Amino acid sequence: MMIRLKKLSYKEAHRIISDYDNMEDIAFNDLIEHWKRYDTDNDYHESYADFREELIDVFDKYHSLLEDNKKVYLLDLKLGLKLYSLLPPGKDFTEIQSNDNDIWRYISVKVMPDITYLRYPEPEKNIKEAGGRLNHKRFYAATRRIWLKTLWWYIHLSWQGSEEKTFEVLKENGTDNINKLIETPGRGYRIPLFRSMMREYAANTPHKVRDFAAFTKLNNAKCVLVEPALTLGGEDAYSHRLFGELFPKGETNENAE
Amino acid sequence: MDNFRFYPTLTDDMAEKSGCSVEKYSFSYTSGEWEYELKQKGHSTVKLTDPSEIWKIENDGLRLEKKISIAYPNFLFGKDGIVCSSAKLGICIIWTNKTLTQTGCIMPVTDITTPSGRNCYFEYDFEPGRISGDLELSVIMYVKKQADTILDDEQNLMNEEGVSVGVLETVVLDFNSIYMEFPIEEFSSENEPLWWVEFSEWEDPKTIETFTKENICLYLNPHYHLCPMTDGNIKNVEMLSEILAMTYFMIFNRLSDEDLRATKNDINLEPGSICSVLHQFLLDCDEDLVFEPRERLLKGLQMNIAKRLAEDDA
Structure with a gap:
């Protein structure tokens, strides 16, 4: 019904x-x-x-x-x-x-x-x-x-288009990811960007919740100047560059406080 | 702070030299097989009305169309422009719906450059159920493709893709009626009066302070049975009208002569600012308000607000 x-x-x-x-x-x-x-x-x-x-x-x-x-x-x-x-x-x-x-x-x-x-x-x-x-x-x-x-x-x-794919992208996360994602909309939720960022984050496991906090924080700082959809390669390429900027060698910040 | 940039951005002078021409939006909605145009009132804050009184943004959505042309785009490139000579400049509309915390970009459906200039045409549909309360539309120029070579005299120009290098126009659409948009809080207390107003310290109501609860708030106290509103429902339109008129009277009295002049003439008003909303308020008045002597202003406010609330209530 x-x-x-x-x-x-x-x-x-x-x-x-x-x-x-x-x-x-x-x-x-x-x-x-x-x-x-x-x-x-x-x-x-x-x-x-x-x-x-x-x-x-x-x-x-x-x-x-x-x-x-x-x-x-x-x-x-x-x-x-x-x-x-x-x-x-x-x-x-x-x-x-x-x-x-x-x-x-x-x-x-x-x-x-x-x-x-x-x-x-x-x-x-x-x-x-x-x-x-x-x-x-x-x-x-x-x-x-x-x-x-x-x-x-x-x-x-x-x-990510289906329940299975979405589960795959989110399965390694934690409860804090939920709050962090919801509570950092910036000027407003850019839905295609958030979906790209979640894919990028999942592609770089293992990771820690604080990596995600840094990821969303850097994104909000960038979005004051940059509109991710308008960058070369759109949101996917932007998310990839953003993550690479945070963790240059493709490593998560395991030693970070 | 958001408006401060370490690189050149589009100035009025540059826009004029390059022959930027931004046509007014055309707003409409579809009902059944027919498309109906919406009427616009105002400049930086636009109020939309439907002559057939059917349209509601929440239920019927919104279609927009806009044309932008730049007669001499070359003026925007190079050391005296906003992007490097060999870069590509993009034009798009950024939309923001604060009520639903959403934002996005609208790209032109056509973007053609001919010897007589560059012409962009936008067409976009916000489906029913997608937007509520407010909508800000900013036409921006951005670095679409960065220059491979930056000339010596172009070092100060922005050359990062996706970065805005100027705002051609910002329009705020107002979907609500007067009492809905006015910042009102209900506060029940036997120790407070029936109604009162609180203002923040205003630094520059033309640009900095927005017409929101942080800066202006009318408190109504449902503890008293005469209170004109309870749980957002108007119980006494006449009383609310009188209170709103007094509140607007206090707001106008708070403006300096310069701010009042800017408000009346729409001079350098930021969308959403206190003065910008007051400007829209003045435009919506059936008869021009007379500011001196002050008692005439109050009477004018009482008449106008009563009429508008009665219309909203009808």
């Missing part, structure tokens, strides 16, 4: 998450036990039922990775690819909709609260100090940190 996209405002999302925060201990613990079994009684729109089920299948398959900080990225990646396949960009899910935080808030808070909680069970420091229990940023509050939105955009900005 095709999803009929629904929205949830910041204010409403805040109210729902704060209600969870303010539950009595027994009720909250009971809720978490249900969420661990992917059991929610949320009244989301029926068109999301298959969507939810498919995401739960992937999450459940890889949920054991939650215990290992280094491996949890694979769960994010697999889930991101599934999410992207369920909500492919196009007429039914436009650029405007994929940017619409209220659409992602509905998905996070109403449709997928269980896996969002299980992925990020720790609230932010200030929320915790105020007696809160859920990670507000990952559910609804920070526009570039809403977890499922970041996964969709990570795949979108890295897309």
Whole structure:
């Protein structure tokens, strides 16, 4: 069934998450036990039922990775690819909709609260100090940190034409790559450039997350003057030169601090 | 800082000497099998309206066409120009949609040089669902192919491919109505008044400070039942109109005589700057605003804003 996209405002999302925060201990613990079994009684729109089920299948398959900080990225990646396949960009899910935080808030808070909680069970420091229990940023509050939105955009900005090729390009990365990519748009996301950069980065494995940070940082500095699409060989050649500039001998900066 | 360059870039003088001619954009959209032209108002900030009142950028997309010609392109090459004699100069449009954090390039569909000059023609479609809120279009010149040989007197010229060497024109498209574009924050508090305005320190509202919340912010306080707006929904148009008129009044009063003159005449205004948006505001007024005595300015603002909000509300 095709999803009929629904929205949830910041204010409403805040109210729902704060209600969870303010539950009595027994009720909250009971809720978490249900969420661990992917059991929610949320009244989301029926068109999301298959969507939810498919995401739960992937999450459940890889949920054991939650215990290992280094491996949890694979769960994010697999889930991101599934999410992207369920909500492919196009007429039914436009650029405007994929940017619409209220659409992602509905998905996070109403449709997928269980896996969002299980992925990020720790609230932010200030929320915790105020007696809160859920990670507000990952559910609804920070526009570039809403977890499922970041996964969709990570795949979108890295897309290589097919799920398999995209997986191949991203499989050696880590969770920090997701944040770094999403949070360094410069003047705006240049989508073909980001896809080229991800290919170039993958072609130069092994690498470390800080290499990627340096890569995106140098790109942002360059883009003040240069428009990569207008350079000789376009984005692909630009990405290659950029990486070569950072690591002249084709080596990653293993000794860098 | 972004505008500072260590190499020569296109100046007004160079553009004039080389006979650069930038025609106005033509904007349209397609509905069914028909293409409909959109009306434009303003220069650096352009407001688009659809005579048949159907068009919405989000739902209907936008098609643009533009012609650029350079009668004497040779003036742009060599030591007194912007690129080396044997380099190639490219022309393209850079688009930026801040709302969706996206940017890209539009290349000319034709780019022909004849003995009578160089002619570029652009045609581009933003499909429905691709752009929201705002769109900045900058026509730039860039080094398309670097010179293999740099002459002695060309050492100071930029010779790296993909680097911009001048901006021919920047246009900001405004898709929103007056109250949507005005920086408004709702802040509920029993310790604050019904509404108030906060300004930053303005260094140069013609170029530096943008018409955004960091520099101008109208606060509305939903704690009071008279508050004209709640959750972005207007509850009381008349009240909002009065508050906006007072806010514009304060903004105009804050401008120096020189800034006000520049605002009225669109002199060296950066797109998106406070003065640029105010200039557009003045253009959109049905009758010219009278600035002195000041009470007439306030009355003029009250009349104009009330009329526009009523139109938006209709």
